[in-house]
Amino acid sequence: MTLAFAELRRTRGRFAAIVGAVAFIVFLALILSALGDGLYLGQTGIYRAGDTGTYVYSEDSGLGLARSGLDSEAVDQISRIAPVEGALGTSTLAATTPDGSELQLSMIGASGIARPNTIVEGRWPADGESAVVIDSQLRRRGVDLGSVITIVDGPSLEVVGLANDAGYGFDTVWTSLDTWHDTRVVVRPELAGLEGVVQAVALRTSSEPIRTAIDQAGPYQTASVSEAIAALPAAEQQRSTIDAIVNTTFLVAAIVIGLFFALITLEKRNQFAVLKAIGMGSRRLFGGVLAQALIASAAGFAVGFVAARGVGLVLPADVPALFLTESALSVFATTIVTGLLGALFSFRRILKIDPATALGGAT
Amino acid sequence: MTTTLETNHTPPPTTGTALAVSDLTKIYGEGRTAVTAVDGATFGVEGNEFVGLLGPSGSGKTTLLSMVGGLLTPTEGTIHIGGTDLTTLSKREQTRFRANNIGFVFQSFNLVPFLTARENLTVMASISDAPRKQIEARADQLLEELGLGERRNNLPEQLSGGERQRVAIGRALVTDPALILVDEPTASLDTELGTAVVKLLAREVKKRGKAGIMVTHDLRMVEFTDRTLRIVDGALSQE
């Protein structure tokens, strides 16, 4: 082990190369994960932020809120099967911030358990109050508690609350069902007669028999939270695409580290033969290579992590990057495992080195 | 111990000597392509004896030395070092035995390039079973004796060829092994330096009561040995 550390210390330049390569890969993986997490969580907060177990949509909606509609009759019918404890409605609106910049707004009208339970500052607006709770990502646009958002050709809404992880695609604001309805009617007068129509209702239960009963009771379609998320058009594809890219990156990393140590082992064949001849066991020699690979991986992770976080700080506000500790931990674990696998490449090679080749000269 | 020897003029060695080799044979390959590299070698080396192993190229010197050093499994025969028969040990036991009981000086690639002269000696503390303190004390003493006191903190690349071989001699001696095996130590040195290194080696081996075997091509080095073993086509003869 002392040998392995001495080598690290005295041949720093060579190890700097592998640390650099690992750091670059870790950097890529972290940035990609942050983008993936940001995209995914930014679009799925609407379903995750409440206490809902089951969402009910109208049939043929394909579990898409915009294509779904439930009138009060439907809601009554559903509530005869299970208590309806909340409702959701959404619309996309153009708006401006106090400093005049434009927002593409996702406005969510919500009630009961469909409202976000992640309000960290401020309060939920009263029914019909011209006020909203914003997803805290909107702060990056300079909108904050007390700001006023103006709907283009529509009302002004005061920000009275702040909720974490409550996004739905664009810049997300939440409000009461009444205010949601009033606001969208201003922009789209043809929807005027539809007070009381919501896009989905929320049940606390996730019981299968109840879901089946509702599905059979009328033109309804039920979904668990994860099914509702999976039905979001882009979220799942983006996530799996980014996961695939990250995994490929690590495959490359394993090959790079593996080749590096295989090359070093090849280059040190004579030295290893001498060490074996004077009585060092294969396991000790391999232990040294393993320790070096671990140190190189850990150092590479540290450098890549700092670099990724640094870039995260200067990323433009509209890039939805989210640096999650869980993702960093999983990248760390993968880096270390990759380093180990890379070192394993040279295990057999080291075992096969014949100490007898130390004798007989430079042949 | 059997004594069926055709080529031997001296009585067979006993297991009491530092090194006792009996009827040692190595056949490489099989059938028509088989090569008998060493053919029934029997000899002994006493403690405080420095023996030269001389022979033309391809005669079996390296093969013989490898077997004696526990680096190559003989086809036949026994090798006793201080009472232990090397040929009965497992690979792992042999590795450990080498660490504690045999000192090697190789022709090249001897030293660990990223360790200083002193560290190339003290590394044996983590290889052999000897206590670190003892190895470190011996290392310092040996470096002085070998004229390397000033160079102790230099890396091999900062040392001359002769200095490097002296470091290698120090490493071979630092665990206080019973047997020292040396493989053409002068091959990469000019005559003057080579002579100095071999002289030093002979002095150290004898002073410390070691059994030493040195493979060499160079007849001029014979003058520093107590005795020469000659090998031709795998057959050993003593003089």
Ligand SMILES: Nc1ncnc2c1ncn2[C@@H]1O[C@H](COP(=O)(O)OP(=O)(O)OP(=O)(O)O)[C@@H](O)[C@H]1O
């Ligand atoms: N691994 C091997 N496989 C087959 N034959 C071998 C092997 N090693 C050595 N030989 C043969 O055994 C014989 C003795 O070889 P050895 O290397 O012991 O000679 P040497 O005296 O050390 O020669 P040199 O002075 O050139 O180093 C030679 O004929 C050689 O070709």
Ligand SMILES: [Mg+2]
């Ligand atoms: Mg040879």
